[in-house]
Amino acid sequence: MKDQQGSNRISSGVIAAVSAVVVAVGGGVAWFTTQSNNTPTPSNPSGQIAQPAQPSTRQPGNEKTPNVYWLRPKDKNVTLVPQPVKVASVLPNQALEAAFQSLLAGPTEGTDSTTIPKGTKLLGLKAENNEVHVNLSEDFTGGGGSTSMMGRVGQVVYTATTLNPKAKVYIDVNGKPLDVLGGEGVEIQQPLTREQFQKDYPL
Numbered sequence: 001m002k003d004q005q006g007s008n009r010i011s012s013g014v015i016a017a018v019s020a021v022v023v024a025v026g027g028g029v030a031w032f033t034t035q036s037n038n039t040p041t042p043s044n045p046s047g048q049i050a051q052p053a054q055p056s057t058r059q060p061g062n063e064k065t066p067n068v069y070w071l072r073p074k075d076k077n078v079t080l081v082p083q084p085v086k087v088a089s090v091l092p093n094q095a096l097e098a099a100f101q102s103l104l105a106g107p108t109e110g111t112d113s114t115t116i117p118k119g120t121k122l123l124g125l126k127a128e129n130n131e132v133h134v135n136l137s138e139d140f141t142g143g144g145g146s147t148s149m150m151g152r153v154g155q156v157v158y159t160a161t162t163l164n165p166k167a168k169v170y171i172d173v174n175g176k177p178l179d180v181l182g183g184e185g186v187e188i189q190q191p192l193t194r195e196q197f198q199k200d201y202p203l
Contacts, residue, residue, distance in 0.1 A: 064089045066099040069158040070112035071151050071203075078147075078203050080154050081112060082162070096163060097125050100134070103159050115148040116140065116155060123174070127167070131191065132160040135172040141181055149182040150201040157192045168193055 067082035085102050089095040100122045106114050117139045124135035134156060144152075153171070160169045168191035171178045178188050189200065 062089055063087065064095040064163070066095050066162040067159065068099050068103045069155045069162075070107050070114055071155065072112050078151060080158050080203070082158075083107075083112070093125055093127055096127055096132070096160070097122065099159055099162060100125060103155060114155060115144055115151040117142045117144075117152075124172075127160075127164070130164065130166065131168050131170065132164070133170045133172065134160055135175055138174055140173055141178075144182060146182070146186050147203070149186040150203060153181065153186075153188065153192070153201060154197055154203060157194060157197050161194055165194055 063086060065084045065086050067084055069080045069082055071078045072081045085099055087095040087098040089098075103114070104116060104120050104122060106116075106118065119137075120139040121137040122135070123137055124133070126133045136156075140152070156171060157169050161167045170191050171188065177190060179190075180186065181188055189196070
């Protein structure tokens with residue numbers, strides 16, 4: 001009889017211990033569930049998985065607006081007039097190269113003109129350290145009198161310095177410095193600046 005009562009006590013103790021563990025675990029699960037439910041979740045009405053934002057390939061400030069310079073009749077002379085060209089620039093010389101491509105393609109409308117011979121190609125361009133080096137094809141030297149020669153040099157100088165008006169310009173033809181231009185032998189003193197061009201090569 002005593003043994004049976006002892007067994008009953010042990011059984012009751014084990015049951016009580018197990019019950020306490022179950023209650024403790026159950027309470028922990030309930031607390032964790034409550035905390036999880038309180039965690040704010042981002043609203044997504046569509047139910048789709050939100051994708052991380054993709055970085056923009058076009059950074060602000062990349063767009064530049066260089067000017068291309070054409071010739072326009074003024075009284076008995078001609079004058080250099082700018083035409084803005086919007087360029088999405090990523091590489092260092094990309095805006096200036098795009099401006100020269102537009103210049104060599106020629107004007108598309110209006111009374112503006114160019115004395116740069118058709119077919120002239122841009123062989124190279126480099127702008128750094130307050131200098132701009134422009135390398136043009138042999139076509140640049142062909143045809144026209146002294147006024148035509150000075151006009152085309154002005155177009156190159158002003159377009160080359162559109163982003164830096166104080167820059168010095170070096171003009172090469174097929175990789176060699178341009179010293180004399182045209183049949184009339186217009187001497188080109190390099191480097192050229194806007195100020196020097198206005199003084200030495202009046203249009």
